[in-house]
Amino acid sequence: xxxxxxxxxxxxxxxxxxxxxxxxxxxxxxxxxxxxxxxxxxxxxxxxxxxxxxxxxxxxxxxxxxxxxxxxxxxxxxxxxxxxxxxxxxxxxxxxxxxxxxxxxxxxxxxxxxxxxxxxxxxxxxxxxxxxxxxxxxxxxxxxxxxxxxxxxxxxxxxxxxxxxxxxxxxxxxxxxxxxxxxxxxxxxxxxxxxxxxxxxxxxxxxxxxxxxxxxxxxxxxxxxxxxxxxxxxxxxxxxxxxxxxxxxxxxxxxxxxxxxxxxxxxxxxxxxxxxxxxxxxxxxxxxxxxxxxxxxxxxxxxxxxxxxxxxxxxxxxxxxxxxxxxxxxxxxxxxxxxxxxxxxxxxxxxxxxxxxxxxxxxxxxxxxxxxxxxxxxxxxxxxxxxxxxxxxxxxxxxxxxxxxxxxxxxxxxxxxxxxxxxxxxxxxxxxxxxxxxxxxxxxxxxxxxxxxxxxxxxxxxxxxxxxxxxxxxxxxxxxxxxxxxxxxxxxxxxxxxxxxxxx
Amino acid sequence: xxxxxxxxxxxxxxxxxxxxxxxxxxxxxxxxxxxxxxxxxxxxxxxxxxxxxxxxxxxxxxxxxxxxxxxxxxxxxxxxxxxxxxxxxxxxxxxxxxxxxxxxxxxxxxxxxxxxxxxxxxxxxxxxxxxxxxxxxxxxxxxxxxxxxxxxxxxxxxxxxxxxxxxxxxxx
Numbered sequence: 001x002x003x004x005x006x007x008x009x010x011x012x013x014x015x016x017x018x019x020x021x022x023x024x025x026x027x028x029x030x031x032x033x034x035x036x037x038x039x040x041x042x043x044x045x046x047x048x049x050x051x052x053x054x055x056x057x058x059x060x061x062x063x064x065x066x067x068x069x070x071x072x073x074x075x076x077x078x079x080x081x082x083x084x085x086x087x088x089x090x091x092x093x094x095x096x097x098x099x100x101x102x103x104x105x106x107x108x109x110x111x112x113x114x115x116x117x118x119x120x121x122x123x124x125x126x127x128x129x130x131x132x133x134x135x136x137x138x139x140x141x142x143x144x145x146x147x148x149x150x151x152x153x154x155x156x157x158x159x160x161x162x163x164x165x166x167x168x169x170x171x172x173x174x175x176x177x178x179x180x181x182x183x184x185x186x187x188x189x190x191x192x193x194x195x196x197x198x199x200x201x202x203x204x205x206x207x208x209x210x211x212x213x214x215x216x217x218x219x220x221x222x223x224x225x226x227x228x229x230x231x232x233x234x235x236x237x238x239x240x241x242x243x244x245x246x247x248x249x250x251x252x253x254x255x256x257x258x259x260x261x262x263x264x265x266x267x268x269x270x271x272x273x274x275x276x277x278x279x280x281x282x283x284x285x286x287x288x289x290x291x292x293x294x295x296x297x298x299x300x301x302x303x304x305x306x307x308x309x310x311x312x313x314x315x316x317x318x319x320x321x322x323x324x325x326x327x328x329x330x331x332x333x334x335x336x337x338x339x340x341x342x343x344x345x346x347x348x349x350x351x352x353x354x355x356x357x358x359x360x361x362x363x364x365x366x367x368x369x370x371x372x373x374x375x376x377x378x379x380x381x382x383x384x385x386x387x388x389x390x391x392x393x394x395x396x397x398x399x400x401x402x403x404x405x406x407x408x409x410x411x412x413x414x415x416x417x418x419x420x421x422x423x424x425x426x427x428x429x430x431x432x433x434x435x436x437x438x439x440x441x442x443x444x445x446x447x448x449x450x451x452x453x454x455x456x457x458x459x460x461x462x463x464x465x466x467x468x469x470x471x472x473x474x475x476x477x478x479x480x481x482x483x484x485x486x487x488x489x490x491x492x493x494x495x496x497x498x499x500x501x502x503x504x
Numbered sequence: 505x506x507x508x509x510x511x512x513x514x515x516x517x518x519x520x521x522x523x524x525x526x527x528x529x530x531x532x533x534x535x536x537x538x539x540x541x542x543x544x545x546x547x548x549x550x551x552x553x554x555x556x557x558x559x560x561x562x563x564x565x566x567x568x569x570x571x572x573x574x575x576x577x578x579x580x581x582x583x584x585x586x587x588x589x590x591x592x593x594x595x596x597x598x599x600x601x602x603x604x605x606x607x608x609x610x611x612x613x614x615x616x617x618x619x620x621x622x623x624x625x626x627x628x629x630x631x632x633x634x635x636x637x638x639x640x641x642x643x644x645x646x647x648x649x650x651x652x653x654x655x656x657x658x659x660x661x662x663x664x665x666x667x668x669x670x671x672x673x674x675x676x
Contacts, residue, residue, distance in 0.1 A: 056638075166638070186615060187640055234639075341637075345515065349609045350637040356572060357549050357565035380611050384637045413565035413572035413579065420578035458514060458580065459521075459539045460553055461573040463532045464562045465582035466510055466523040467543055467551060468571055 001317050002026050002077045005103070006070040007045065009081030010060060011371030012387055013293070014041035017079045020309040029073040031066060033059035035379035040371055047073055054381045060084045063091045067098050077101035077316060079309075083383060086292040087114050103316040105291050109268045113289035116160045117198055119266065123286045126265035128258055131277060131285040133158075133200035141178070147199050148177055154202040157181055159188035159195075162288075165235030166191040170202055203285065205437045206277040208232065209244050210290070211259035212300045214311055215269050216321035223256040224304045225330050227273075227296055230436040231425060233348065238418070238441070239425060240296035241335040242303045245396060245434030246278065255284055262286060271297075271312045295338065295388065298367060302334035302392040333399040334392045337407065337426070341384040343416035344448050352380040356414030361406040365392040365399075368410070378415055386417065396434065400426055421448055511585040518585050596646060604647050604671040608662040612636030617658050619669070623651045631669050634662065649673045 004027035007017045014030060018041060021028040030045030035054035042048045049069035051059040059065070061084055070078055078100050080086040092107035104110070113119045117137060120130050134147045137160050148155045148171065157180045159167030167188030169180035181197060189195035208229045215221040228244035229237045247255070259274035266289060273294050275287040297308045306323065315321065342348040358374040370387035372378065378386065391406055393399035407423040425431055428444055509522040524531040530553075532539045542554030553560045563574040570583045597605050616633040619625055630642040631651075649671040656668050 183640065190615070190635065191638060346609065349641060350612075350639065352610065352637075354567070356567045357563065359549075359563065380636055382637065384639075408561065408577045410577070411563045411574050413563060413574060414567050416579060420576075423577045453576075454578075456539070456555065457575045457578055458519075459532055459534065459537075460541065460555060460560060460562065461575045461580040461582060462510075462512055462514060462519055462521050462534070463523065463530045463539065463541055463543075464551060464553065464564060464573050464575070465512060465571050466508065466521065466532070467525075467530055468564050469510070470508060470523075470525065471545065 002075075002101070002313070004029060004073065004075045005077045005079055005313070006031065006049075006066070006073060006075035007041070007079050007081065008060065008066045008085055009079070009083070010036055010039060010041055010382065011385060012369045013081035013083075013295075013371070015044055015371055016369055017081060017309055018044050020307065020313065024310060024313060026313070027075075029069070029075050031060070031069050033381070035377075035381055038376060040373050040376070043373075049073060054379060056084065056381060060382075063088075063094050066091075067094060067100065070100055071098075075100070077103055077313075079103040079312070080292065082292045082295055087290075089114055101316050103270070103312050104293075105268055105270045105272060109266055110291050113266050113268065113272070113291050114161060116158060116162060116288055119289060120286070122265055123262055126261055128262045128265070128286045129284065131200050131203060131287065134198040137196035137198045139198075141181075144181060144199060145174065145177060148174065151199060151201045154204070156200045156202040157184040157197050158200055159184060159192060159197050161192035161194040161196065162188060165232070167197060168235045171199075203277050203279050205439045206230075206279055207244075207246055207437055208237070208275065208287075209247065209255065209278050209284070210273045210275040210294075211256055212294075212297070212308070213259055213263045213268070213272050213274060214306075214308070214315065214321060214323065215263055215272070216315050217269050217318060218320060219264065219267075219269075220321040221260050221263055221268075222321065222323050222325045222328060223259050224300050224306060224308075224328060225256065226252065227294075227299055228436065229296060230438050231431070231440050232438050233441045235438075237296060238338050238340075239336065239422065240299050241333065241396070241399070242299040243330050243333065245436070246282075251282065251284075258284075258286075262289070270315050271308055295385070296336050298369060298388065298390040299334040299336045302367070302390060303330045303332060304328055305331070332392055332394050333396045334390060335399050335403045335426075336388055336390040337403060337422045338385055338418075339387045339389060339410070339412070339422070340418045341378050341386050341415050342418055344418055344421035345416075348418070350380065350384045351416035352378050353415040354378070355412060357411065358413075359409070359411040361389060361409035363402075363406070363409075365402055366406050367391070372412075386412065397432070400432060421445070424448065424451060513581075513583050513585050515580055602673050603652060604645065604649065604673070605667045606631060606643060606645060606669045606671065608634055608643070608664055608666045608668055609641070610634070610636050611663050612641070612661075614656050614658055614660045614662060614668075615640060617654065617656070619651050619654070621651050621654050624674075625649060625651060625671060631671075632656065634668075643668060645669075645671050647671060647673050 006029040007014045018028045028045045030048040032042045033054045085091040089107045089111040092102040095102040157169040167184045169184045171180045184197045185195040212224040227242045229240045231239040273290040276284045278284045341351045354377045360368045367390040391402040512519045521534045544552045565572045573580045612634040615635045618630045632643045652672040653670040
């Protein structure tokens with residue numbers, strides 16, 4: 001087993017991996033940019049190595065600096081987390097040639113599944129159903145137009161090196177094709193350093209169901225069932241659950257076996273995910289392999305009882321997979337909500353700033369994977385994910401209710417977050433009924449912020465602010481209070497009675 | 505009993521209220537509407553309001569001039585009305601002449617200019633793309649008009665509230 005692992009990431013996933021290292025008796029090395037010097041992952045790791053300026057290209061994406069940090073600290077393995085270098089075959093190869101173990105698939109497997117076009121060809125050969133689409137990225141504008149016509153609109157622009165919705169665009173008609181290709185290329189180039197895009201038939205109102213797979217270095221492969229990830233915004237998942245409310249045991253078995261077959265065809269090792277689209281007729285299509293630990297891995301951990309990060313480290317160290325398919329089962333129901341630093345009232349614009357107050361939800365069946373702490377300045381340079389709230393309960397409805405309460409108990413002030421929005425998603429009757437497709441947010445949450453009870457909530461917020469301004473016992477003590485214009489009487493003598501903050 | 509009057513900005517919108525305070529209760533008047541709530545302080549950052557038959561958890565945190573308030577999991581920013589004018593987060597502004605100053609809503613990098621000076625634009629048309637936190641954000645105009653001035657170029661790094669583009673409204 002390794003004695004020391006370098007975590008080439010930041011935020012909640014770096015914290016998650018550091019915790020697994022501690023539990024396994026392995027030393028942890030964090031890396032950080034200048035924007036993250038005070039970040040939680042830096043505080044929690046045994047050692048921390050600075051990488052340089054905040055832009056990702058000069059820090060978390062800078063392969064040579066990360067390899068040098070591993071060398072200098074004596075780490076034997078590198079865990080890439082998700083995003084940044086996690087699916088970068090060149091980085092995996094660099095680790096291999098430098099004698100560092102990359103905790104993830106081999107560079108060959110990464111190269112294959114990372115090239116979405118080649119991956120589709122491999123899957124087709126292995127008899128895995130795929131979404132109809134272009135066979136290559138190298139096409140002229142005219143060839144793209146012809147391909148789109150042959151597929152039939154709507155079509156989808158996808159980045160060949162893609163993931164996380166970056167570079168993806170739905171194209172409703174031919175007028176939209178040019179701008180969508182251009183925007184997709186630009187976003188893909190800035191996110192992955194590779195601007196190649198291709199077209200796929202757009203499956204309308206699909207469900208997004210993915211299967212978690214673990215494979216050891218000798219090809220022993222199991223799946224750990226599905227995650228339903230249909231609740232998305234701008235092709236970004238925001239809520240995931242397991243089991244899927246859509247699958248029945250027969251379909252689950254068939255898709256699980258297909259996922260294992262797909263990963264074997266790709267020669268895949270370590271943890272990975274096979275993403276499928278499920279159409280209205282419950283036909284499923286291979287979408288892509290996510291060759292990394294997924295953001296939403298905790299829902300699988302909660303329903304299967306398997307620690308996926310620990311398994312990744314064991315597999316990377318060369319240990320044979322100890323899990324057998326027949327021993328794996330789903331128990332109860334888990335839901336994850338991703339908490340982003342985005343303002344749902346202004347069409348989810350990113351919100352950077354200092355976290356003035358943080359109250360983490362706690363209780364039975366509640367897990368909070370967080371990368372932030374009170375007082376932390378959320379930088380503008382990276383993905384806006386702050387934390388993930390995951391709950392487990394005996395069944396879906398119990399888990400849904402637990403999530404609703406946990407979201408109420410999750411308080412982050414000082415920056416805008418998606419917590420309130422997620423509360424409304426979880427409370428929506430269609431979500432409660434399990435009728436979720438990738439169009440869910442667009443359909444039911446086209447505009448947000450004027451929901452039921454909003455008038456009362458606003459007035460209560462004003463009342464609270466007034467109370468805060470007037471109450472000397474509060475955190476506003478000593479301040480004149482915002483907006484206080486006149487006080488008809490002198491409130492202070494009266495206020496003395498509540499100062500103790502006791503019962504009304 | 506006493507009464508205090510406030511001129512607040514709630515998420516950028518002016519709200520004038522007056523508040524009566526009695527033993528453990530607040531009566532809020534806004535225009536002709538009255539809201540009565542029991543109040544109990546739980547900690548420096550938490551108060552409990554009793555509203556109808558519900559107990560509502562409210563969390564507060566000061567951030568300079570602003571007070572962040574969470575009610576039932578929803579966030580609001582409350583601040584003094586006058587101190588707020590021209591502060592970050594105010595959004596686009598209209599000049600006295602009626603033209604629209606489109607501002608960067610967050611710090612980021614201009615990745616694309618979609619219009620040029622003199623061009624006619626329609627409401628909701630994309631003017632500029634600003635990339636922040638690895639996502640492209642399309643900055644649109646809220647009015648029909650003509651691009652009067654472009655203040656940025658592709659590749660520029662902009663701060664929040666930086667004026668990007670000015671639009672002259674269309675005269676009918």
